[in-house]
Amino acid sequence: MYTLCPPTVGIFGCLALVLGVISSLYVIPTIENSYLLHAVYQNGSFLLNEFLKPEVKTVFKIYFFDVTNSEEVKKGEKPIVREIGPYVYNEFKFRTIINYTETSDTFDFFEKTQLFFNAEESGGRSENDFVTVINSALITIGNNIEDQIKHQTSKVDDVFEHFLDDYDLFIKARVRDVLFDGIVINCSNESGLVCLYLKTEQTEFLRPFGNDLKFSIFNHINVSENGPFKIQIRNNDNKRGHILAYQGRKTLNNWSLKHKCNEIKGSNLIIFPPSMSSTQVIYTFFSEFCRSIAFPFDSYSKIRDVPASVYVMSRETFDSSRKNSCFCKASGIKRGSLSCNVKGTMNLKNCKNMAIILSHPHFYLGDDVLLNYVQGLSPEKKIHESFITLGARSGIILNYAVRFQFNVPIKRNKHLGTTNMREGIFPVLWTEEIQELDEKF
Structure with missing residues (x-):
């Protein structure tokens, strides 16, 4: 005490x-x-x-991969994309403390995030801009349904009989619709049987819209609380700032049972232990991806004459090594397949209940097969890696940039109209969350 x-x-x-x-x-x-x-x-x-309500400036930037040859891609040609962005959002977090335990110096809290579009920092870009992207809703939903009933051939044919009459493999839609407002999935026409399956799915990407459904990538961020988190707050403790439990669990249950992939380790970008040595590795728990990620020490720096330590996301985060194989086993996905564990990717099926593939932006550090699949990517360490800068003695965050890319797996599938397409990982967009001190501080 x-x-x-x-x-x-x-x-x-x-x-x-x-x-x-x-x-x-x-x-x-x-x-x-x-x-x-x-x-x-x-x-x-x-x-x-x-x-409870941080005022330090945090921005969330989104970059789309606009497809310039969609019709040719359907016929089997290599996709050509151009990066459009950033679409910049001011990010605000609101935390609610629900319990404090004096004996262990821990408290439990919920966290809510809200994003507000910043037109000025977006450089003239608007949420009403149109982008042409791979139809993530069609691909992920189609894959989900087929996985459920893949052994019932006649039922698969019945469900998908009219599906492609209503949807295209590529969509030209407003930025805001893709991100937040949602793409409507019509449940009242011939393809309504698809909705019967979708309405049994538990995924943050889908939400009811009258008798129909809507699919969006980030709407859940603005409308729901995350947690509760249990955090260690004792000063001068080597676990200060660590998340000890999430949603009442000390370990996750998304991945292979009793495996390290389920461990909850490190902070969640609030505070870290003080006076760490250069041999130590910090971990950050990303609840949205159902995993903890290592950030080994990289270098010393200074911010406004303050000694600082820079930690960079591990190059092994999306490696195809054996220790990462537990992210695939529970999904029943063959190791080394395009859906999971190609070097540079991670399948979020067991986390998001949708086959979304996570990677570094522009497939930075990824296998050549990823870069060879699509034209228009240019991975660069300086702008695509993630890092956290801490006060060397205090462990407080001085700045950070966390960057991820969202992709969908393309497989030849007659029900989805991809029979003639090349198989591979198709990039949709990438994001970066940046926190840094304003000049006024």
Whole structure:
């Protein structure tokens, strides 16, 4: 029990004790130079409010892969894409503390994220812009349904009989519709049988729309809370900032049972342990991808004369090594197939209940087969890798950039109209979440 936190201070005073380190996001030199990590703050303090509703600038940028030869691709030619973006969104997080456990110095909280379009930083681009992209809804939904009833040939034929009458392999749609408002899946016509299967699916990409359904990639971010998370908040602890449980579980159950792929490790981009050595590896838990990812130490740096340590996402994150095979086994996907474990990719089927393929942007660090499938990609370390910069002594986040790409697997399938297409991983878009200090700080 902390002697700096007497009973008269109250629960939130105790919480504010450790949340005081977050103030270094605003007064870094003072905090770093004096290393004041044990100051006590009262309930309702500025510092506690900064945890509950951070004001540090965070932006979420989205880049589309616009397909310029869609008709030719259907006939078997190599896809040609051009990157369009960024579409920039101001990102705000709101946290609600629901429980504090004094004996272990942990608390539980929910986190809500909201994205607001920033037209100025988007450089003249608008959410009403049209992009031509692979029809992610058609591909992922079609694959899901076929997986469910693949051994019932006649039923598969019945379900898909009229499906392609209503949908194309490529869609030209508004940016906002693809991301948030949704693409309508008509359930009232001949292809309505498809909806009977879809309405039994539990996936964040689909939502009811009257008698129909809508498919969108990021709408769930703006409309739902994430959590609860249980976080360790004890100062000078080598697990400070670590997520100890998520949604009441100390381990995940998405991947192969009793395997390390299910481990919840590290922080979730709030705070890290202080005074870590250059041999240590930090982990970040990405609940949206149902996994923890390693960030080994890369280099020393300085931000406004403050000593800093830079950690870069492990080059093995999407490697096809044996230790990553547990991300495939539970999905029943053959190791080394285009759906899972090609070097540079990860299948999110067991996380999202949809065959979305995750990778680095532009297939950075990926197998040549990924880059050879599509024309128009240019992977670059500087703009496509992810990193986190921490105060060398405090463990507070000084800045970070986290970048991921979303793709769909293309397989020859008569029911989806892909019989003549090349098989491979088709890029849809990539994102980067960036947090950095404003000049006013």
